Amino acid sequence: MNHTFTLPNSGHNFDAKASKLGMWLFLYTELLLFGGLFLVYMVYRYLNQEAFLEASYELNVWMGGINTVILLTSSMTIAMSITALQKGDKKLSVTLQWITIAAALAFLVIKYFEWGAKFEHGLFPGMEHYNSLPVGERLYYYLYFFMTGLHALHVIVGGVFIMVVIKKVENGSVNQKRYSLLENSGLYWHLVDLIWIYLFPLFYLIH
Amino acid sequence: MDNTNHQEHISSYAELFGTWAALILLTFLTVFISVFGGDLHTLTVAMALFIASVKAAVVGFYFMHLKYDKKMYRLMMTVVLSLFTFFLFMVILDYLTR
Amino acid sequence: MTAATTVEQPNFFQAKRGLFSWIFTLDHKRIGLLYLYSVGSFFLVGLTLGLLMRLELLNPGKDIMEAQTYNQVFTLHGVIMIFLFIIPSIPAVFGNFFLPLMIGTDDVAFPRLNLFSWWLYVLGALFALSTLVFGDGPADTGWTFYAPYSVNTTTNVSLSVMAALVLGFSSILTGLNFIVTIHRLRTPGMGFNQMPLFAWSLYATSWIQLLATPVIGITLLMIFAERTFGVGLFDPSIGGDPILYQHMFWIYSHPAVYIMALPAMGIVSELIPTFAQRTIFGYKAIAYSSMAIAFIGYFVWGHHMFTSGMSGPAAVIFSILTFMVAIPTAIKVFNWVATLYKGSIVIEIPLLFALAFIFNFLIGGLTGLVLGALAADVHVHDTYFVVGHFHYVMFGGTGFAFMGAMHYWFPKIWGKMYNKLWAGIAFAFVFIGFNVLYFPMFILGIMGMPRRYYDYLPEFHPLNMISTYGSWILAAGIVIMIVNLIVSKRKGEKAAANPWNGITLEWQTSSPPPLHNFDKMPELPEGGPYNYPNAKNA
């Protein structure tokens, strides 16, 4: 084609600032997605304060605490991997990303055991024991499974996202000059962390 | 346009580590208050949420780079959060005054 | 092809051919047209359902369908009109096609994401349609899916809410794309305050799409979970509260009405200066009032729940805020009318649609004020008064703006001119039919006829008859319009690149535009986006 003229402000150019802005906007929608659940949580906790307290004793503060530490650490490692790539240390960057993924797995394994224990006690919505609980406690467990479940889903998505970035760093399409994708996966991962920062006190630390 | 990332600010490893340490400290603090803090009732909820918000701000400013990014990002975040706070406020107001 | 065209760039229709070059295109113009065809088809389906409803309501008792069918029909009508027609209509069709042209770039910021949004739209539409064939048929809950009925009924609510969820994500991604496009891709020299007002309105709309839609996403997911697990968060038997569902639903769905209205206002802000051939009056007032409407619009959702047993203080705050939204809207209306002052007005079909928009939207908006007043709303809530209100703003407002935009940009999109006589006849039928159809509903509402009624008391009969007759006039008008546009597209006269002497950047390129939109750098008008060089300066 004899097409010679191109606009300087073309939508087909690589634009680091655009992709970062896009990622932030996406994070806002994620925040409000969880926001809706926090809203439900607030209302039901207000209406059932005693029951929420009672039900929260079933959760294990230590497991939740360890998971918090794991997520915070992984947040640090992914942030460091960006620094590493910015400084040109590709290998360190990849290593730090693998550590992040390992942390994600550890988080999920612990979650698995926590959920497993609840299942055994029949606390999953619809189970027999669940149905015999007082109303407020049922709401608590319902919210617990819904919110931590959705969060766990985000952990998985974030992990996969980072895995993709690792591939791209290794083959060089994400590099010292063009690292938007890594930066965005980092932002996403921090969001996962942010949400957990609130889930932890709201479910585990009721007193 | 902007064909490469030229970032003015690169977070140092030390800064990131320091951020992490602060977060861990705050986590211990919040657990400590809730487990050993005795019967503070609503105060513990407020404390827990306050600490969580401090942690969230630390993550946002340092890990997510808000401190060093353009002002626009902080502005947008503020708008989004105030909006959400208003949602919470109006809904709980309806329940509190029923 | 003649020799002359070989030096020109091929236009975007000619650049590539074949089905796949359309459904996998990354070109924003083609994606806009894909949306036009899909949104347009659903519009017709929705309209036909509306027509059937009016037939059923012609007389009391059964006319053409059973009560259960009627309930499913108005639900499907509402769902299609809201989620498949009006929310994507102007932003996804004309926004996609014209936003990049108007700000002087060659595409949106994320072309692939744009295509993905359209595919999500198709997927959502398929979900919505599949409710027709599975199980007990389409949902019978109303488009609001209020719990607990939506949890108890055996109809296909789960599929419907999944459809709305997927469509919601499509809408979010479009909004995200537009915000980034506007921030990053304006032509050099075009600041925010030199942007066309349509771009401003899309910017405001996009923020609503982005920040309100996730809330309904999660809410519908809760309904879905409740139906799947058999227990849920809104179920009174486990302590859940159906009113909380309503809060969550309207936190999205009120802002959503401004997703529908703002782009339409943007269109009107383009049409009026073009046909008055002078600068828009109060550019900044119109631009910033879009942002103000978007912002205040987040805080008024409670006005849909005044009779739900909401607390007094909450009702007061919601009512005051509802009235506050009217003020920026009023500012817009006054500025539009002032733009006609000392213009040099050329009366063309698009202008007629714009003026009809103002008239209809005034009726719709002003009756909205009645609904916003606490005492009056108690009486007319959930009656035909509300049905009248929202058809006036949605169809009389957004629908008319959509049709106006269709005629305005028709020559730019296809390079042909529509037949003006037939377009005028269609306009007359649509405008008259519309008002005959919906005006009686206000009176019915004040008399106390509730909405979502399959059957009604005898005293409501005469007005319902008039309303149904109106729907036939309207239908005739719509059919004439569609036929005229299709015929004109095939056989119409060739149109000039700038038939209306428009000043925004899309008129600086050829019609239809080339694949990359511009063959040379577009030039910004001197002294402001609407500063017509031919007009005197005051």
Add this chain to the structure above:
Amino acid sequence: MNASNFVEGVDFSLYLILAISVFFLVGITAVMIYFLFRYRKKNNPVATNISHNNTLEIVWTVIPAILVLIMFWYGWTGYRPMLKAPEDAMEINATGQMWKWTFEYPNGKVSDTLVVPIDEAVKLNLFSKDVLHSLYIPAFRIKQDVVPGSEKMMWFTAQKKGTFDILCAEYCGQLHSYMLSTVKVVDRAEYDNWLAAESSPADEHPGLTLMKRNACLSCHTQDGTRLVGPSLKGLMGKTETVIVDGQEKEITIDREYLLNSIREPNAEIVKGFQPNLMPKLPLTEEELNQIADYIETIK
């Protein structure tokens, strides 16, 4: 005289806003049409670019702002009295369930229609057995949603004798538009007589009384017409197809089946009808038997 104490407040805010609306609608439309002709290209070949005028902008921001505050004020003053019933209001329990209203008076009397004395404050405590409903009396200008799981209330003082419609204004399923009743406003003496009268005439079958009270007849007819539930006419001894756990089964209706389909409505679903619709009602064995006795008599 108005039909209720709320008519004045509601109508005032409604018509005040409508009047202001008509003023703006007519005014703006007239100006628009005038400009359209006055500044046509023919009459005004060269346009003038007027970019803005701050005074005008302020004027048309402030005037609507004042007007909407006035609108808000009258809306609020008309609404405020609805929120709280007077202390001495007489209380009646109103229950909504799919497609039927039931009113229960303090002395235990149960009725399908609402009968109230004139000029006395009446408070309705609202309950729902299943989904959302909304009790709407257009003549009285009042409406209140009825929400399962929580108690709502509405009140009014009727000021005019006569019979007025009660409608259901919140969509509640298939026969939403048939969920009608009436309110009858009478003077005190007539009201007392009505209240004291035996609720079910002695010659009515006790089963029928029970069925009326439990709204069976809003879904089942006694004359063979089909509503959402199968008609009860000639049920005994009839053979029909039912669906049990997804399997179709031929059965002959006997007394045991009748009792079971009231006890556990979802266990066996009559073919062609919806499951989950018929409510499970807390009936005693004796009441169950009375109902079954009565159904057997419907020939």
